[in-house]
Amino acid sequence: MNWQDIFATRMDRMKASEIRELLKLLDQPDIISFAGGIPDPALFPTEAFQKALGNALSPKNQSTALQYSVSEGYGPLRDWIVGKMTEIGVPCTPENILITSGSQQALDYLGKLMLSPNDTALLGWPTYLGALGAFNAYEPNYDRLIPGGNRSAEDYAQTAKDNGGRVKFAYMSVDFANPTGETLDQTARENILDLADDLDIAVIEDAAYQALRFDGEPIPPVLALEVARKGSIDACRTLYCGSFSKSLAPGLRVGWICGAADVISRLVLMKQASDLHSSTLNQMAIAEVANTIFEDHTAKLRQTYTARRDAMLSALEAQMPDGVTWTKPEGGMFVWLTLPKHMDGGELLRQSLETQRVAFVPGQAFFADRSGKNTLRLSFSLADDAQIAEGITRLGAAIRAAL
Amino acid sequence: MNWQDIFATRMDRMKASEIRELLKLLDQPDIISFAGGIPDPALFPTEAFQKALGNALSPKNQSTALQYSVSEGYGPLRDWIVGKMTEIGVPCTPENILITSGSQQALDYLGKLMLSPNDTALLGWPTYLGALGAFNAYEPNYDRLIPGGNRSAEDYAQTAKDNGGRVKFAYMSVDFANPTGETLDQTARENILDLADDLDIAVIEDAAYQALRFDGEPIPPVLALEVARKGSIDACRTLYCGSFSKSLAPGLRVGWICGAADVISRLVLMKQASDLHSSTLNQMAIAEVANTIFEDHTAKLRQTYTARRDAMLSALEAQMPDGVTWTKPEGGMFVWLTLPKHMDGGELLRQSLETQRVAFVPGQAFFADRSGKNTLRLSFSLADDAQIAEGITRLGAAIRAAL
Known part of the structure; x- marks a missing residue:
């Protein structure tokens, strides 16, 4: 059966995300992941x-x-x-x-x-x-x-x-x-x-x-x-x-x-x-x-996530080499990193998974025009202070190695 | 704002169902309804x-x-x-x-x-x-x-x-x-x-x-x-x-x-x-x-719904005038009635809600070509024996009045 002839034209636009494929690798316990972007289940009411x-x-x-x-x-x-x-x-x-x-x-x-x-x-x-x-x-x-x-x-x-x-x-x-x-x-x-x-x-x-x-x-x-x-x-x-x-x-x-x-x-x-x-x-x-x-619970979430954001921003400040910039979010779960122009977030992910055991999401997939190769997304929602300090240190090492 | 210019062409095909509008009338307690087609909540596990x-x-x-x-x-x-x-x-x-x-x-x-x-x-x-x-x-x-x-x-x-x-x-x-x-x-x-x-x-x-x-x-x-x-x-x-x-x-x-x-x-x-x-x-x-x-529960459902189907088929046999035919389902929730050619299920519903306080779904909406005016759907899933006997008697009276 030739399913390609049966599928609607819209299916040409629905492709598997390369991020999803990469992130399947993240189950290994020694990886520190800033990839997720999902709530901390320990905080569920x-x-x-x-x-x-x-x-x-x-x-x-x-x-x-x-x-x-x-x-x-x-x-x-x-x-x-x-x-x-x-x-x-x-x-x-x-x-x-x-x-x-x-x-x-x-x-x-x-x-x-x-x-x-x-x-x-x-x-x-x-x-x-x-x-x-x-x-x-x-x-x-x-x-x-x-x-x-x-x-x-x-x-x-x-x-x-x-x-x-x-x-x-x-x-x-x-x-x-x-x-x-x-x-x-x-x-x-x-x-x-x-x-x-x-x-x-x-x-x-x-x-x-x-x-x-x-x-x-x-x-x-x-x-x-x-x-x-x-x-x-x-x-x-x-x-x-x-x-x-x-x-x-x-x-x-x-x-x-x-x-x-x-x-x-x-x-x-x-x-x-x-x-x-x-x-x-x-x-x-x-x-x-x-x-x-609702009010009490979200107040509790804000308190916990604020500390994690602060920990991540401090660690970035301490660990990132010159030429790397990042956003300072007033809430949410994400910090966005911009690497020097010549760098590639996808390539960096492959290297840092291999050598540093730290994960994030390369930024390119978020661009409708597939630009933004030199960007990446970090989430602070799931990691504790120690993981953030260690993970950002490893990320800094991976970036320096790739510079 | 002119939303009509903004809507995709597909929205022309998504219209409110007249059935849904009619069925909003069914909340009144003296109406016997065979319209639903939903499970009996008394049987939920x-x-x-x-x-x-x-x-x-x-x-x-x-x-x-x-x-x-x-x-x-x-x-x-x-x-x-x-x-x-x-x-x-x-x-x-x-x-x-x-x-x-x-x-x-x-x-x-x-x-x-x-x-x-x-x-x-x-x-x-x-x-x-x-x-x-x-x-x-x-x-x-x-x-x-x-x-x-x-x-x-x-x-x-x-x-x-x-x-x-x-x-x-x-x-x-x-x-x-x-x-x-x-x-x-x-x-x-x-x-x-x-x-x-x-x-x-x-x-x-x-x-x-x-x-x-x-x-x-x-x-x-x-x-x-x-x-x-x-x-x-x-x-x-x-x-x-x-x-x-x-x-x-x-x-x-x-x-x-x-x-x-x-x-x-x-x-x-x-x-x-x-x-x-x-x-x-x-x-x-x-x-x-x-x-x-699953097996025990669906066996219980089958037992209860079998009795209701049987009650409805007996009542139809006893109450329907000549010229009305119906299906004999081996399961499920529905019996399908065909009225004499000149009759209109939608019109019958209006009359029977008014004079007999009994409800069903007119069949026309189920036809992609809007034929089937002289059909209607009855569900036996929600009614008990007494309601079925009384409701089908009323329906027979409504049909005879409209013949």
């Missing part, structure tokens, strides 16, 4: 989940928890999110919220909602790898969004037209982004809204790390800035993607999209056609855990 | 899930259960499914299994895998509404698959070509199908494999109700028949979609696709890009519950 799942399966609730439910999501969870969004400057109602299976599904749905083949999505170089993966399925072109850049709306529109479609949205991760750890300042956010208004396109705001700000002043979400301009969420073009994966636990796969009710109602139809609804049981558990411990 | 979730959140397991996991699915669950598939005539390995968020997601992924706009999918008139919903997102044409029909492969191929694409797959629900309750006999299954071989297309076998056979001889899955022909699952074109929604509980959203390893590996990439993985916690819980009580 397991007791709260035990209690919440027990309640969800109580005689009163079990027939709801184990049954089919509505595609838009579990009412009390949407209510909690409405409260949280209002708190961060986005007054809304449950009709503005769709529950998704993690914010990865939110990105998939928003690509599916807007992208016909050859349309253009604007995003940063580098950007979240999972966003490229999700959008690729809908066969778009990418054009580079530069916060503070001076390319005109006309130029973006013309380039998209020349490529056979139109610009549909600008995507950006706003706070302590994966992979760079950088945060868009308020001016940059306002500029993106200006550009989106000029182009009459949507804005996808990826706020997966929003709850993990360690220091610095919180910056209003793009959606909050737009609500301030336009008076109501239902007049806004920004679609905000939230997640419980970094604040509570990723294994339950619960996230959300917040946006204009007219768009959410279309996404509800998409959800119904794609997987009916996210797990009822998990939504109930997340709702109870969020209602009882 | 709640105790087994309590135990399994407790184990998943034990100190030993919590860091797995609440964490990110691999896109292909939880190992022990894939192992259990390998055992089950082998038992029903499909020897395979974990590389042949992808865990999905219910079999609805399996249908979405298979549409996404194969359908470019204007390609053709073959399916029955009527067919599962959720399959039409899932496939519609990928903008196909539909052509009618008639088991035992005599249209040639050339004719199907030419029709698809005239419509701007090619035939990509044949889809069918094989056992006690939603909506008709009918089962494809072995000859029909073999004929579909012959046609698929001639057309060089895939076959999507929807086996959501497979565990709910009440009587009659089990018929081998299409995939088992093809393995028997071709010697190995990896040489097969059939992709089997299974589900725990009807056998254990739908609220956890766990199903699977079983097929050639080369296809599964592409679907793993799709899963990674669309929602990373299905809930780790839920996969662990389903694995334990399946390993401990």
